[in-house]
Amino acid sequence: MPDRKQTYDVLIAGGGNAALCAAITARQAGASVLLLESAPKAFRGGNSRHTRNLRAMHNAPNAVLTDAYKEDEYWDDLLRVTGGNTNEEMARMTIRASSGVFDWMKDCGVRFQPSLTGTLNLGRTNAFFLGGGKALLNAYYLTAEKLGIDILYDTEVISMNIDDGSVRSVDITYRGFPETLYARCVVASCGGFQANLEWMREFWGDAVDNFVIRGTPYNRGRVLKNLLDQGVAAIGDPTQCHAVALDARAPKFDGGITTRLDSVPYSVVVNKNGDRFYDEGEDVWPKRYAIWGRLIAQQPDQIAYSICDAKAFPLFMPSVYPAIKADSVGELALKMKLDPAKVIATVDAYNAAVVPGQSFDNLKLDGNKTQGLTPNKTNWARTVDKGPFYGYPLRPGITFTYLSVKVNDKAQVLMDNGQPAGNLFASGEIMSGNILGKGYLAGFGMTIGTVFGRIAGQEAARRARN
Amino acid sequence: MQETEAVLNARREMEICNACRYCEGFCAVFPAVTLRREFSTGDLSYLANLCHGCRGCYYACQYAPPHEWGINVPRTLAEVRAETYAEYAWPQPLAKAFERNGVVVSVVVALSIALILLIAMAISAPGQFFAARQMTAGAFYSVIPLWAMQIVGTGSFGFSLFALWKGACNFWKDAGAKQSITIAAIAIAAWDAVTLKNLGGGGDGCNDNSEAFSKRRRHLHHAMAGGFMLCFAATTTGFIYHSFLGWEAPYAFTSLPVALGTIGGVLLTVGTVGLFAMKLVEDPMPVVRRLLGGDVAMLVLLAATAVTGLFLLAVRATGAMPIAMAIHLGFILALFMLLPYSKMVHGVYRSAALLRRAVERDMKPLGGE
Numbered sequence: 160m161p162d163r164k165q166t167y168d169v170l171i172a173g174g175g176n177a178a179l180c181a182a183i184t185a186r187q188a189g190a191s192v193l194l195l196e197s198a199p200k201a202f203r204g205g206n207s208r209h210t211r212n213l214r215a216m217h218n219a220p221n222a223v224l225t226d227a228y229k230e231d232e233y234w235d236d237l238l239r240v241t242g243g244n245t246n247e248e249m250a251r252m253t254i255r256a257s258s259g260v261f262d263w264m265k266d267c268g269v270r271f272q273p274s275l276t277g278t279l280n281l282g283r284t285n286a287f288f289l290g291g292g293k294a295l296l297n298a299y300y301l302t303a304e305k306l307g308i309d310i311l312y313d314t315e316v317i318s319m320n321i322d323d324g325s326v327r328s329v330d331i332t333y334r335g336f337p338e339t340l341y342a343r344c345v346v347a348s349c350g351g352f353q354a355n356l357e358w359m360r361e362f363w364g365d366a367v368d369n370f371v372i373r374g375t376p377y378n379r380g381r382v383l384k385n386l387l388d389q390g391v392a393a394i395g396d397p398t399q400c401h402a403v404a405l406d407a408r409a410p411k412f413d414g415g416i417t418t419r420l421d422s423v424p425y426s427v428v429v430n431k432n433g434d435r436f437y438d439e440g441e442d443v444w445p446k447r448y449a450i451w452g453r454l455i456a457q458q459p460d461q462i463a464y465s466i467c468d469a470k471a472f473p474l475f476m477p478s479v480y481p482a483i484k485a486d487s488v489g490e491l492a493l494k495m496k497l498d499p500a501k502v503i504a505t506v507d508a509y510n511a512a513v514v515p516g517q518s519f520d521n522l523k524l525d526g527n528k529t530q531g532l533t534p535n536k537t538n539w540a541r542t543v544d545k546g547p548f549y550g551y552p553l554r555p556g557i558t559f560t561y562l563s564v565k566v567n568d569k570a571q572v573l574m575d576n577g578q579p580a581g582n583l584f585a586s587g588e589i590m591s592g593n594i595l596g597k598g599y600l601a602g603f604g605m606t607i608g609t610v611f612g613r614i615a616g617q618e619a620a621r622r623a624r625n
Numbered sequence: 626m627q628e629t630e631a632v633l634n635a636r637r638e639m640e641i642c643n644a645c646r647y648c649e650g651f652c653a654v655f656p657a658v659t660l661r662r663e664f665s666t667g668d669l670s671y672l673a674n675l676c677h678g679c680r681g682c683y684y685a686c687q688y689a690p691p692h693e694w695g696i697n698v699p700r701t702l703a704e705v706r707a708e709t710y711a712e713y714a715w716p717q718p719l720a721k722a723f724e725r726n727g728v729v730v731s732v733v734v735a736l737s738i739a740l741i742l743l744i745a746m747a748i749s750a751p752g753q754f755f756a757a758r759q760m761t762a763g764a765f766y767s768v769i770p771l772w773a774m775q776i777v778g779t780g781s782f783g784f785s786l787f788a789l790w791k792g793a794c795n796f797w798k799d800a801g802a803k804q805s806i807t808i809a810a811i812a813i814a815a816w817d818a819v820t821l822k823n824l825g826g827g828g829d830g831c832n833d834n835s836e837a838f839s840k841r842r843r844h845l846h847h848a849m850a851g852g853f854m855l856c857f858a859a860t861t862t863g864f865i866y867h868s869f870l871g872w873e874a875p876y877a878f879t880s881l882p883v884a885l886g887t888i889g890g891v892l893l894t895v896g897t898v899g900l901f902a903m904k905l906v907e908d909p910m911p912v913v914r915r916l917l918g919g920d921v922a923m924l925v926l927l928a929a930t931a932v933t934g935l936f937l938l939a940v941r942a943t944g945a946m947p948i949a950m951a952i953h954l955g956f957i958l959a960l961f962m963l964l965p966y967s968k969m970v971h972g973v974y975r976s977a978a979l980l981r982r983a984v985e986r987d988m989k990p991l992g993g994e
Contacts, residue, residue: 272650290685291647297836381945
């Protein structure tokens with residue numbers, strides 16, 4: 160049982176990838192470390208539990224990555240998705256550091272696998288954890304225990320009490336009972352606030368009742384808010400979050416990866432009024448799944464319905480919830496509680512507008528399109544006429560929020576006056592907005608967490624032991 | 626295969642696994658899952674027998690209990706697997722043996738030993754059963770005549786082999802591959818079965834009782850299976866010596882049958898005792914406690930067969946030989962009879978499932994990129 164009265168060198172708030180990377184690095188640098196995870200042991204690891212890979216720069220093929228993925232290409236990808244909402248110096252530092260994390264991760268017991276199926280063609284850019292994010296966390300926790308890091312589960316940080324630019328004490332609840340802990344340095348690695356529906360409601364109103372939170376219910380942003388209230392500088396749009404299209408039947412929290420649906424490019428998608436509202440075939444799904452969350456969030460009651468026929472059904476990943484199946488479009492509409500006449504009219508109009516003659520190819524932009532519709536479908540447009548017909552209800556699924564604490568390249572948290580806090584560091588989701596202010600690159604959250612976790616651990620240990 | 630509650634639950638879990646696929650690097654089960662969208666009862670029987678119970682997927686699963694979906698693939702497939710043993714058993718009335726398998730195994734063992742003892746005592750001359758023995762040719766057969774050993778041994782073993790074959794046919798009809806079997810597929814399946822490749826969890830072995838990996842279970846199983854095969858080889862060599870070369874047992878310590886049997890017996894003892902010890906400390910979550918009785922009974926039977934064999938070797942020149950031999954033969958008779966009606970059948974169905982996997986190895990996963 161950890162002695163909670165002692166003053167630890169480094170106290171870590173959080174229990175996901177970034178927190179573990181910080182904890183292990185600090186301990187390896189000789190610091191005494193206490194890690195506080197708000198979830199119970201079975202749900203430890205925050206959103207990292209649902210992840211699968213890490214985006215890593217490499218100049219030549221290695222054991223887990225094919226070909227090369229060099230700094231400039233990586234940076235270009237990031238620049239494109241963020242629309243410039245990033246910090247080039249810090250981003251390039253992160254990208255370069257991502258090429259050097261493998262040996263350390265392997266030493267911590269993390270195992271990689273060649274990418275196989277259902278992975279959106281990421282074998283070149285992303286290293287896949289064997290067994291996924293929870294397996295990665297298991298390896299890190301085993302390493303942490305072996306190194307003598309003290310870990311408390313069911314322990315939430317309530318307040319990091321900042322005075323004169325340094326954290327003097329940390330108020331927590333341990334299994335529901337309040338306590339105050341002391342540490343020489345503190346690392347905040349406890350995620351964003353997407354699971355805090357009341358906070359989300361400030362920006363989205365009652366639409367949040369129709370949002371699905373893909374990850375852990377424990378990311379309530381308590382530390383984030385606490386720090387911002389005490390004069391820590393903020394970065395990232397507080398109103399924005401990463402939203403994808405999910406099966407509407409997903410659980411409110413923690414549905415993870417499986418509730419995603421890849422059916423949209425091969426479907427006709429209508430809102431609750433039975434109207435189409437966006438080009439389903441604008442681009443390949445890996446480049447479009449993230450905008451569909453927002454598109455659906457803007458529809459009445461934040462819901463949409465993907466409708467396809469027997470030709471399209473085998474083209475996408477199996478869904479975790481069975482498709483709603485019917486012998487006619489009208490029957491399908493009825494089963495999905497839509498106006499059958501309206502849906503039939505929409506599908507008929509779509510079928511009539513499909514330009515025939517092109518060969519169909521689901522692996523590339525095949526140019527099969529409709530003509531004269533608003534909006535048109537510009538790829539993979541085929542008539543929806545071969546029964547049985549399949550439908551899925553869709554909702555916006557929130558992955559993470561962008562609002563962050565501002566940090567420098569040493570992971571030191573910056574105060575409103577631009578000065579770094581004396582002994583406060585941050586890593587992971589809680590500071591990702593410094594680099595990823597908008598959009599998303601698959602696996603980049605884990606890269607930021609790993610790189611900044613290690614920097615934060617290193618710097619905190621150095622400061623604590625000086 | 627019938628649509629039981631366990632089968633329905635397995636189908637639910639496999640459909641979730643198919644939408645996730647994070648575990649595809651662990652073993653053959655998950656790549657096999659991605660080849661289909663719908664899971665017939667036969668498919669689920671196949672997957673259940675393909676699972677080696679390494680538990681890697683349980684500890685890696687983001688949907689494992691207490692998540693509301695409660696995904697626990699090793700336990701769920703173990704439940705289905707146990708049902709398949711009864712489903713495919715031949716003759717069907719004996720499928721009941723799987724209901725309380727621990728009890729059945731124990732009773733059969735006790736009865737076998739009693740039977741052999743009775744035969745031995747009935748045959749030996751009055752007062753001779755406990756008399757000191759000379760290690761002369763044919764000494765064993767003065768306790769139990771060779772013909773009796775041969776009739777009981779080949780009778781029980783032959784029946785069991787036939788029953789196993791019928792079971793394998795039942796499995797293949799219900800859960801086997803639809804495509805034809807190739808030599809290459811047989812070679813791949815045999816290699817995977819012998820090496821226990823799928824007990825590898827992606828390279829570092831199984832989870833014994835925590836998130837940590839170890840190769841302990843794989844190594845112990847190798848010791849057990851290898852020991853078993855060496856003992857079998859010892860018996861076969863003895864048979865060849867006797868029938869073709871005219872050399873009668875007992876053989877010298879340095880002879881091939883005794884050497885094979887001794888090494889085999891030691892390995893079998895180490896493997897079974899080790900596996901039993903691991904069961905005492907295993908995590909109860911990813912296993913089916915209800916099946917523990919049958920598993921443990923079989924381990925004890927194998928261990929007892931090995932230990933009594935070694936004991937017989939040690940006392941074969943003393944007055945304890947007849948009773949040691951009768952007890953040892955009792956265990957062997959029980960083992961022979963129980964082959965198709967105990968945990969031992971897993972070897973047959975697992976190998977058949979590996980064969981289907983090898984036949985299907987070039988099929989492409991459905992969906993995805």
